[in-house]
Amino acid sequence: MKKSVSILLVWYFLSPAVLSAQEMTAKDLVQKANDILFQESSYAKSKMIINTTSGQKRELFYDSWMKDRGEKNLIRYTGPRRIKDQAMLMLNNADDIWSYFPRTNRVRKLASHAKKQKMQGSDFSYEDMGSGDSFLTDFEHKKLSDGSKEGHDCFQVELKKKDGIDSNYSRMILWIDKENYIIWVIDYFDEKDPERMVKTLVQSDLQMIDSIPTPMKMVMHNHLDNSSTVQELIEIKFNIEIATICLRKED
Amino acid sequence: MxxxxxxxxxxxxxxxxxxxxxxxxxxxxxxxxxxxxxxxxxxWNALVPENHPAKDTFEQVIEDFGVATQIIIALEGPDRETLIETTEDLKPFLENMTMEIPAEMNGGEPDRMKIARQVHVQIDTGFIAEHGMMLIKAKDLRNQKVLYTDYNLVPFFTHVNDILESEYIQNSDNLTKQEKESVQYLDGMYDMIESLDPSENIPSGKLVRQSINAITISNGYSLSTDKKMLLVTITPTVNLNDRFDLTALLVNTLEAELDKFISRYSDITCGITGGHVITRxxxxxxxxxxxxxxxxxxxxxxxxxxxxxxxxxxxxxxxxxxxxxxxxxxxxxxxxxxxxxxxxxxxxxxxxxxxxxxxxxxxxxxxxxxxxxxxxxxxxxxxxxxxxxxxxxxxxxxxxxxxxxxxxxxxxxxxxxxxxxxxxxxxxxxxxxxxxxxxxxxxxxxxxxxxxxxxxxxxxxxxxxxxxxxxxxxxxxxxxxxxxxxxxxxxxxxxxVYMNENYMDMEPEGLESIRLQREIPKRFNMSADNMVAVMDDLDETNRLTDLLNERPAIGMVESITDYLPSLQKQKARIPLIREIAEYQKSLPDSRPVDKEMLIEELYRFSDNLTEMSSMAFISGLDRVFNKTNFFLGLNEEGDQIGENRVLTVIENIENMESSESVLKLYQDLFIPAMKNRISSMANPEIITLETIPQNIKDRFASNDGTRYLLIIYAKKDIWDGLLTSPFVNTVIEDVPGASGMPILxxxxxxxxxxxxxxxxxxxxxxxxxxxxxxxxxxxxxxxxxxxxxxxxxxxxxxxxxxxxxxxxxxxxxxxxxxxxxxxxxxxxxxxxxxxxxxxxxxxxxxxxxxxxxxxxxxxxxxxxxxxxxxxxxxxxxxxxxxxxxxxxxxxxxxxxxxxxxxxxxxxxxxxxxxx
The missing domain is CATH 1.20.1640.10 (Multidrug efflux transporter AcrB transmembrane domain)
Known part of the structure; x- marks a missing residue:
């Protein structure tokens, strides 16, 4: 009995899939996770649930388009009626952000440092929403000890901001699923104090969409403000044809 | 057996x-x-776990700063003017109100004592008029100083719009972090727009002064968003640690006297709440x-x-x-x-x-x-x-x-x-x-x-x-x-099966004090109850006031630093204040009002409000949302249910033949009055504890001036979801020595x-x-x-x-x-x-x-x-x-x-x- 268990264990640890995952570097893991997170393009219908300052829950619905692996993003609100067709365009990994207000028919460019700000008061920043390949390009990667997170067996990878990079976070810890490379949890640390965890993103409700494992629910917990924002995907399509992403008043 | x-x-x-x-x-x-x-x-106070550190702190705060547990008088009336007039009558009435302590409650000797140690109807606008610029953050002074360079109406409104767009619309974080300031700003602008209406007002010194007060020092009253409720607070002479029978006597006397007072005003109603009233x-x-x-x-x-x-x-x-x-x-x-x-x-x-x-x-x-x-x-x-x-x-x-x-x-x-x-x-x-x-x-x-x-x-x-x-x-x-x-x-x-954590739901039904506890957060987007902390250090008071004011769960923080910024902050502000004071010496003269340009800027202002309103909706900033909706006459869905005050003023300017001359008259009065006000406010003199008026010191500093009170209000009903309340969590994490009924x-x-x-x-x-x-x-x-x-x-x-x-x-x-x-x-x-x-x-x-x-x-x-x-x-x-x-x-x-x-x-x- 003992012998057969040992054989099974040896077989498991020497199996190609596990062996390759064990051997992957931190950067490889982030690359894998990023590849799943940011497809070439996508279109989604989503719902965001925010808590208003007087304690009510408010549901915001929007369509979003993503192109060039997250480098370009467009969000257009579809409801409630109050904000229907209000839109936001993020280009260059959210370095350039524009807002469109249908009620006044005006387009506004947001301040240059807006990337670090809360996206429309939610617990997500513009950087969280549209940072494209920045996990790969703007951070150094280090593998930490494996562990279990939200019930998933995960690799733990630390991302440290490179010198000269403008980001809200000094470092992040990614919890990447060992089987499918989904990032289940991201812990974000303060820009100035690398020991202070400021936010945590938790993804859940995994579904296979066009053969791509996709968490349909994201909850961003803000530890500083004791608040959280929920974002749910209602529908998503990957790798669709998007000619261009722009704000056009006639649309 | x-x-x-x-x-x-x-x-x-x-x-x-x-x-x-x-x-x-x-x-x-x-x-x-x-x-x-x-x-x-x-x-409920009597049931708080003994030895809880917050209990001693709270009792000490009540002892040293009666302001921590105030009685709130809520006046409800048809409009702001009626409410303010009533409040002005009420103030001396409250200051002179006494209660008779019967012999059996006073060791055999009857006595008479005052009800209020302090009556607070509005913030000290006199002090702000003299030192206002020193109370504004350097960053805001830098961004807003252009506003004080030209008081001709067209450039003035151009600058107002520029600031609105750069500060709030293109910088969503500011709207979130400075919700209180943006609401005050909108309040002031509402009054100014109202005063500009040529069909309703003949420009006068008083009208212009009111308008300038509104945009510079505010009217100082605690008015609800719809301007139909006004809060007056009193610090009672009996504090919450005193005998219950004295508390009950004080509240009963106050209630009876208020009933008599308010019966003289047919369109005003009045209710009281706060720790003393709920205790009674x-x-x-x-x-x-x-x-x-x-x-x-x-x-x-x-x-x-x-x-x-x-x-x-x-x-x-x-x-x-x-x-x-x-x-x-x-x-x-x-x-x-x-x-x-x-x-x-x-x-x-x-x-x-x-x-x-x-x-x-x-x-x-x-x-x-x-x-x-x-x-x-x-x-x-x-x-x-x-x-x-x-x-x-x-x-x-x-x-x-x-x-x-x-x-x-x-x-x-x-x-x-x-x-x-x-x-x-x-x-x-x-x-x-x-x-x-x-x-x-x-x-x-x-x-x-x-x-x-x-x-x-x-x-x-x-x-x-x-x-x-x-x-x-x-x-x-x-x-x-x-x-x-x-x-x-x-x-x-x-x-x-769930646990109802809201102790207000346990309280007696049908009580005015409980109704007001629920009504005030709705009308003011701020809780009636608060949490408190006592600081030994002014710099720490300053730091915490700033920190808490940026937290989303916090509705408002009151402390002495609202009137006494740190020396470092004051020094950083002095050059900017001097710059603004300099502008006042070489202001452009009054020029003819370009009606078309002014209308253009007013349309721009209306658009800015509309965009702010949409941003506030998405960001869940109820105070800004309600205020802009009130301004624009919109409901939550964005339907026009009332008058857009800006568009009405535009229409009246457009339709009135003599509007240009009326506006010029307004401008001629506005420029010197504004110059005087800003010159007075742009006072580079360092504020010290000694400079601050006594009534402010009484509220926020201990008698010996070594300890300072921090009063922290939530944006929503403080008692809803108490166990998981982000407000309480935020205060506990940020202010280790904080106390108050929510913690207890x-x-x-x-x-x-x-x-x-x-x-x-x-x-x-x-x-x-x-x-x-x-x-x-x-x-x-x-x-x-x-x-x-x-x-x-x-x-x-x-x-x-x-x-x-x-x-x-x-x-x-x-x-x-x-x-x-x-x-x-x-x-x-x-x-x-x-x-x-x-x-x-x-x-x-x-x-x-x-x-x-x-x-x-x-x-x-x-x-x-x-x-x-x-x-x-x-x-x-x-x-x-x-x-x-x-x-x-x-x-x-x-x-x-x-x-x-x-x-x-x-x-x-x-x-x-x-x-």
């Missing part, structure tokens, strides 16, 4: 009846006199409820007793004996605790429901034997020997369940456990000694008066209970399967939950031990607990099904149900052992009557709490009524079926049955 004791007790009661009666009566008088000294502390209301409602509930419970239980026993004298005696038992308990409560709190004030009702059970059992059994022809002494002996064992076991288990609470660390539970536990023992002793002696005396008197006296025939069985037992025991397994199905069904709803209430709920669970466990273990000692059989002990276990499952299932929550008050009903619910099973099993297995149906129909009556009286006793104005009492009444009902049903329906399976078969159980 037991038999001997009860036999001796019956003989003593018969032979020494008068002596026992006199001793018991004397004890009742003595303990009654002691009970008269009990203090009534009917406030809690005290009065608690006292009223206690007296009413005890009276109702007494009358109802007596009636049930009389109807069931179809006699008057016996039940009346039983009730008098019961009152004696409760009196003994109250006397003990005075000796041991000295006070009654919100929980222990209910003990009268609880003990009426619990204690009457003993009398019911004794009277039932005694009457049964008298009817069978036994004389008084042997009837007493037979009755006590038959039911005494179950009675004592039941009483001791129930009492232990409550006395176990003494081992918790929460004083509210400890006091409750002692008062009810000791009360049960008192009622048991009164029933065992006082009642038999009283019965003997009564019977002797009847026999002397009426030679033909015969005890009344009483049917001691409840046949319908016997019929039910017949059905359930005929097919015991079917009964168990049906019960299991019901239990599983209800089990699905157990998870839906949260500590109370946490302690109640934690200690409640522990008390429940203690009680259950105590039961098991006592039952094991009594029955000397694990099997019997286990079976005794089955009905109780089922009752709890059913009760929680029904609570989940109908959405009836647990609360900080009704959780104390859980050990109560545990203690009372176990009794039913104990009595049935005791009687079953005496009667034998062939008499199971008779056992249920006979003891069932007593169980039915005890359950009914308990349910009626607690049911009398349901109409309480104090909603916490009402919720306890509902919970216990439901729980006891379930215990009764499970005991008479499922327990006989189990007994049939366990001991009703052919097998003999000589050790179990006594017969």
């Amino acid at each position: 037991r038999e001997k004791f009860f036999s001796w007790l019956a003989s003593a009661a018969y032979r020494r009846a008068v002596m026992i009666f006199v001793i018991c009566f004397a004890v009742t008088i003595l303990f009654g006199a002691l009970a008269g000294n009990l203090r009534m502390e009917m406030t 209301d809690e005290l009065e409602a608690g006292m009223d409820d206690t007296i009413r509930n005890v009276s109702i419970a007494f009358v109802i239980i007596l009636l049930v007793f009389i109807v069931s026993f179809r006699m008057v004298s016996g039940p009346l005696l039983a009730m008098i004996v019961l009152i004696s038992g409760i009196t003994w308990d109250m006397g003990l409560a005075y000796l041991v605790i000295g006070r009654l709190n919100i929980f222990t004030a209910m003990c009268g009702v609880i003990l009426l429901g619990l204690g009457v059970d003993f009398a019911i059992h004794i009277l039932s059994a005694y009457s049964e034997f008298r009817h069978k022809g036994h004389d008084i002494e042997s009837s007493l002996r037979e009755a006590l020997m038959r039911i005494g064992g179950g009675l004592v076991t039941g009483a001791v288990t129930t009492a232990f369940a409550f006395l176990a609470l003494i081992f918790t660390t929460y004083p509210a539970f400890r006091e409750f456990g002692f008062v009810v536990g000791a009360g049960i023992i008192s009622c048991l002793l009164a029933s065992l000694f006082f009642l038999p002696a009283s019965i003997v005396i009564k019977e002797r008197i009847w026999m002397k008066i009426r030679k033909d006296y015969k005890p009344k025939q009483i049917d001691m069985e409840f046949k319908f209970l016997g019929s039910i037992a017949e059905v359930t025991t005929a097919r015991p397994w079917t009964s168990i399967i049906i019960t299991t199905i019901i239990t599983v069904f209800l089990g699905f709803y157990i998870n839906d 209430m949260r500590a109370m709920i946490f302690t109640a939950k934690e200690q409640g669970a522990m008390a429940f466990l203690f009680a259950f273990i105590a039961f098991l031990i006592i039952l094991m000692i009594d029955f000397r059989s694990p099997k019997t002990t286990l079976i005794t607990t089955v009905p109780l276990f089922l009752s709890f499952l059913w009760m929680f299932g029904i609570m989940g099904l109908i959405g009836f929550p647990l609360s900080v008050v009704n959780v104390i009903g859980l050990p109560l149900i545990l203690g009372m619910g176990i009794d039913d099973g104990v009595h049935i099993i005791h009687r079953f052992r005496v009667e034998g297995k062939k008499k199971l149906v008779y056992t249920v129909s006979s003891i069932g009557k007593a169980i039915f009556l005890t359950s009914m009286t308990t349910m009626l006793g607690f049911g009398s709490l349901i109409p309480s104005t104090y909603r916490g009492y009402a919720s306890l009444g509902k919970l216990v009524t439901l729980g006891i009902g379930m215990c009764f049903i499970s005991s008479v329906i499922i327990l006989p079926a189990i007994l049939k399976i366990a001991w009703g078969g052919k097998k003999e159980h000589p050790g179990f049955f006594k017969a």
Whole structure:
């Protein structure tokens, strides 16, 4: 009995899939996770649930388009009626952000440092929403000890901001699923104090969409403000044809 | 041993009846006199866990800074002008208001004292007019300084729009972080736009001054978004740590005087709230409820007793004996605790429901034997020997369940456990000694008066209970399967039971003070209650004020640093202030107003408001959203439901031929007045504690000027979701020494939950031990607990099904149900052992009557709490009524079926049955 268990264990640890995952570097893991997170393009219908300052829950619905692996993003609100067709365009990994207000028919460019700000008061920043390949390009990667997170067996990878990079976070810890490379949890640390965890993103409700494992629910917990924002995907399509992403008043 | 004791007790009661009666009566008088000294502390504050660090801090803050617990006067009226006029009349009225302290409250000498230590109707605008620029952040001064470069209307509005766009619309973080400032800014601009309307106003010095006040120093009043409610606060001369009777006197006097004052204004209404008012209301409602509930419970239980026993004298005696038992308990409560709190004030009702059970059992059994022809002494002996064992076991288990609470660390539970536990023992002793002696005396008197006296025939069985037992025991397994199905069904709803953490939901219903606590957050987007902290260091006060003001859960932070920024900040502001002061020396002269350009800028302003409104909607910034909607005449969906004030002014400027000259006149008055105001505000002089007006120092600094008060308000109702409140969490994390009622209430709920669970466990273990000692059989002990276990499952299932929550008050009903619910099973099993297995149906129909009556009286006793104005009492009444009902049903329906399976078969159980 003992012998057969040992054989099974040896077989498991020497199996190609596990062996390759064990051997992957931190950067490889982030690359894998990023590849799943940011497809070439996508279109989604989503719902965001925010808590208003007087304690009510408010549901915001929007369509979003993503192109060039997250480098370009467009969000257009579809409801409630109050904000229907209000839109936001993020280009260059959210370095350039524009807002469109249908009620006044005006387009506004947001301040240059807006990337670090809360996206429309939610617990997500513009950087969280549209940072494209920045996990790969703007951070150094280090593998930490494996562990279990939200019930998933995960690799733990630390991302440290490179010198000269403008980001809200000094470092992040990614919890990447060992089987499918989904990032289940991201812990974000303060820009100035690398020991202070400021936010945590938790993804859940995994579904296979066009053969791509996709968490349909994201909850961003803000530890500083004791608040959280929920974002749910209602529908998503990957790798669709998007000619261009722009704000056009006639649309 | 037991038999001997009860036999001796019956003989003593018969032979020494008068002596026992006199001793018991004397004890009742003595303990009654002691009970008269009990203090009534009917406030939540009195229940806060002792040794909680925040409690001492809060008491210290109340002592040193009365402002921490203010009375809020909410005036409601048709418009801002009427409200402000009324407030200005009200201020001296409040400042001069006094109350008369009667001699009995003041050591024999009547006295008169002022009600308000301080009356606060508006912020000190005079100080802001002289030092305003020094109070603005350097970053904002830098961004806004362009506004002070040209007061011609067109460039002025161009700059207003530039600032709005760069500060708020293109920088969403600012809108979130500076919600309060943006709302103040919008308020000021609303007044300015109003004053610009050429069709409604002829420009005058006063009009322009008002408009400049609005955009520079604000009007200083605490007005709601819709401008129909205005808050005035007073710091009372009696603080919350003082005597309750003084607090009540102060609030009553204030309320009466305000009623008189407000009757002079036909379109203004007025209400008061705050810690003092709620304390008074809690005290009065608690006292009223206690007296009413005890009276109702007494009358109802007596009636049930009389109807069931179809006699008057016996039940009346039983009730008098019961009152004696409760009196003994109250006397003990005075000796041991000295006070009654919100929980222990209910003990009268609880003990009426619990204690009457003993009398019911004794009277039932005694009457049964008298009817069978036994004389008084042997009837007493037979009755006590038959039911005494179950009675004592039941009483001791129930009492232990409550006395176990003494081992918790929460004083509210400890006091409750002692008062009810000791009360049960008192009622048991009164029933065992006082009642038999009283019965003997009564019977002797009847026999002397009426030679033909015969005890009344009483049917001691409840046949319908016997019929039910017949059905359930005929097919015991079917009964168990049906019960299991019901239990599983209800089990699905157990998870839906939740804890209502909002203590305002426990407060008396229909009170103006509670309504205002709910209304103020809605109208002002800010809680009426607050949290406080005392700082030793001005820099730390500064840092925390800034930090908290940026936190999303915080509605507003008030501190001395609103008027006294740190030296470092002031120094950083000086060059910018000097720059602004310089601008005032070379301002452009008044030029003709370009109407088209002004209209263009006003349209731009309206668009900016629209965009701010949309951003505020997405960001959940209710204050900005409500304010912009009010400005634009929009509802939440964005429909035009009212007037867009900007567009109306534009329309009037466009349509009025002479508008250009009217606007020029306005501008000619505006430029010099604005120049004067800004020159005055752009004062580079460093502000020190000495420079600050005394009324501000009184509010925020200690007398010796070494400690500073921080008052922190939430954006939403502070009591909603208290346990997980981001507001409380934020304050606790950011301000380690913070205190206030939210922290204390949260500590109370946490302690109640934690200690409640522990008390429940203690009680259950105590039961098991006592039952094991009594029955000397694990099997019997286990079976005794089955009905109780089922009752709890059913009760929680029904609570989940109908959405009836647990609360900080009704959780104390859980050990109560545990203690009372176990009794039913104990009595049935005791009687079953005496009667034998062939008499199971008779056992249920006979003891069932007593169980039915005890359950009914308990349910009626607690049911009398349901109409309480104090909603916490009402919720306890509902919970216990439901729980006891379930215990009764499970005991008479499922327990006989189990007994049939366990001991009703052919097998003999000589050790179990006594017969």
